[in-house]
Amino acid sequence: MTTHLTVMAAGTGVNGVALAVLIALFLLVTVAGFMASRFQRGESLESLDEWGLGGRKFGTWITWFLLGGDLYTAYTFVAVPAAMFATGAVAGFFAVPYTIVLYPIIFIFMARLWSVSHRHGYVTTADFVRGRYDSRGLSLAVAVTGFVATMPYIALQLVGIQAVLEVAGVGGGDNILAKDAPLFIAFAVLAAFTYSSGLRAPAVIAFVKDILIYLVIIVAVVYLPGQVGGWDNIFGSAQEKMATVNEATGKPTGAFLPGVGAGWAYATLALGSAMALFMYPHSVTASLSSNSRNTIRRNAAILPAYSFVLGLLALLGWVAIAAGTQPIGLDGEANAQLVIPQLFEDMFPAWFAGVAFAAIAIGALVPAAIMSIAAANTFSRNIYKEWLKPDATPKQEAKVSKLMSLLVKAFALVFVLTLDKQNAINFQLLGGIWILQTFPAVVFSLFTRWFHRWALLAGWAVAMVYGTVEAYQVVNPVTGKHFGGSLALMPGIEQMGYIAMTAFVLNVVVAVVLSAILNAMKTSNGSDETIPFDYFADADDPRVQKDLSEHSHHGDPYGDPDDIAGNAPAR
């Protein structure tokens, strides 16, 4: 232990009361999680649908909480305010238009996906693509993308839990294990939690979490601005900080408002993130868990309540500027990701700081659990059962799912350890670059079969390579690491924009051109096992009812009654 570290320990120290409250609430919630396995229980937890989809019996309110659980994550609580704190409105506040335009977008396509999925027993977007085009290749591409893109998103949640533990004073020291102890603890808790409970536990905990979060947010938003001189002073301090020159780059620190040209970055970040979110396996899982087609649309109208709170949380990053918060990590380095926990520790009594810490930690744990379960489901259905072991029993499938949910978290851990965690919001943006490339194959196909399956596959491949290479080439000027950001020059527009959107445009162009050529050549576009009616069926449809009620012991992979794709009744 060096003198330097001793000084740091004295400076930040273990916050005993806050830590005790944090642990107590955390334990309480974990117990609730395990009891949740009994909640609305189906016949057994052995099969994949039981463990992964909670039996598909969730109504409007549970779905609301579950979907909120996807949105209200460490992204909202740690990454967005940290981005606001560090570089201002373009990097952080785009999350508000993102979560607003999100709902009209899902309103348009999610009801169709719900209907066709329940008519055919689809559980993932890859299931749908396979049924629509009878194409194993395209289905595999969608499945692999979902699995891989979830990893950085889970990594973001680990960074969130780590930030809380670090500010509470856990960990620190000079060997690798002790230095990253908060991260490993976060990982261990998450893994144990998910492995033993399935999707029901997160659904129950989402209630506890949202109550805690609302409590903390209301207190923070009502109490804190007055403590630092009101909103005038907050915006004034932020404007001042963003205008100062950053020594590393020689440019202003950040943007108070999107300036000339930065509108492109702001708009593409918002739109790209919005289109990407409901391509992630976990969002699809949550949407399909609802009990009727209209649950999704009703939710699209009531979910924006979350966006309002998200905006207030983003502004807490600027409250921290006005409060003069110094987010110093246990290694003595400044780390913007710690800014919100640090703000809470500085401004709140210790016991309430503990409540706030628990809200953030649980708020990261729940979505991380949901994400890893959904990614694992995709793997076991569309990769393991489809390609590796077609005759797997439901029990084997569930077992592989559980193992993969561990593996996906392990990869997430690798992301945190190797990439630049100073800019955690970039983890989510990186996942967005990948997952958005499945949008044409999934969403366009919900409306039309004009696109050719090979054209969609080619568009996906080109965009994945382009997006990954572009993102790799973004180097953080301070740390010198690759994958340092998600903005790059957009060819043709010559302004900075979100790489995901540039890649998406490329994706669509390739898909359109090749589809036109392949269709003109009359190349087979596979057989379609869906019919137009499938896209409008609601919970009163007999086949949907059968799917809803029997899903827990639904053994066949695609729900097609005779397992022969493309022989659905004539139109």
Place this chain on the structure above:
Amino acid sequence: MAIAGVLLLIPIVALLWVPSYARTDPELFGFPFFFWYQFLWVFICSALTWTAYRLTLSARGRTTRQEGEDR
């Protein structure tokens, strides 16, 4: 249905047109325009989405009765 589509398109266009609101004045309760304007859209978007939802419900009811299959 076309009306519902337009209602859903309005917030997307409004919020992606960033130069239309990237300014500080007029302020409201100390919030620069840029911020309170986007907060306002949370409610407008919610109202528009709800209206679109009601519209699709009634459209669905009509077509189901007439054709035995909804659109």
